[in-house]
Amino acid sequence: MIRQEIKVEKMKSDMQLTEQRVLDALEKLKTERSEFNKDLMKKEGDIEVLKTKMDEELKGMKVKTDETMDNFSKEVQTIQELAFTPIIAFKADTVGDRSLENNKVFVYSNIILNIGDAYNKDTGVFVAHVSGLYLFTALVCLIDNSWVLVGITVFDTPISKTAFGDKNWWKCYTINAITAVEKGNEVLVKCTANCESNEKLHEDTYAINSFSGVLIHKTV
Incomplete structure (x- = not known):
């Protein structure tokens, strides 16, 4: 137990x-x-x-x-x-009012070419829509016994100017400029000095004043 x-x-x-x-x-x-x-x-x-x-x-x-x-x-x-580089080019000829005075802009009323629609035939002014390098050329024809200074201006600054004239004969002269132009700048041809009221441009069938320009290269 x-x-x-x-x-x-x-x-x-x-x-x-x-x-x-x-x-x-x-x-x-x-x-x-x-x-x-x-x-x-x-x-x-x-x-x-x-x-x-x-x-x-x-x-x-x-x-x-x-x-x-x-x-x-x-x-x-x-x-x-x-x-x-866009195509911008123009050419215009025929100046209606051929009398000259200092700082008077040459107005070329007959448009031959205006690609880009930048030239105004009523004012004679080219307005750059694109910044870039441009070539401008003007043909200026004067009556005999005239002596004037003509220039291509950009933004109211002469970039190419020279004296034209001959005592005995009317003649045509070429002025050109290769220059950089900013967008919005105005380019034109005008009489810069020695332009008196009795002087005027010459123009006939064989001698026609003209203004042309072309964009060579666009810049940003």
């Missing part, structure tokens, strides 16, 4: 020990699970921070890429504009 009781007591002790071990194991698992969750949350936080940082870097890269592409597109457009 006593042995039986001892055996039962031993079984109870073993069961309690086993139970305690199970409880300890469960507690350990619980602690490990808690630590794991904390570590997981930390990693998730790190991942979120990393994701945010990557998103910011990607946005920054996109902005820089867009700026680079925009600058590249502008450079390509500029190169294309420089490479392409």
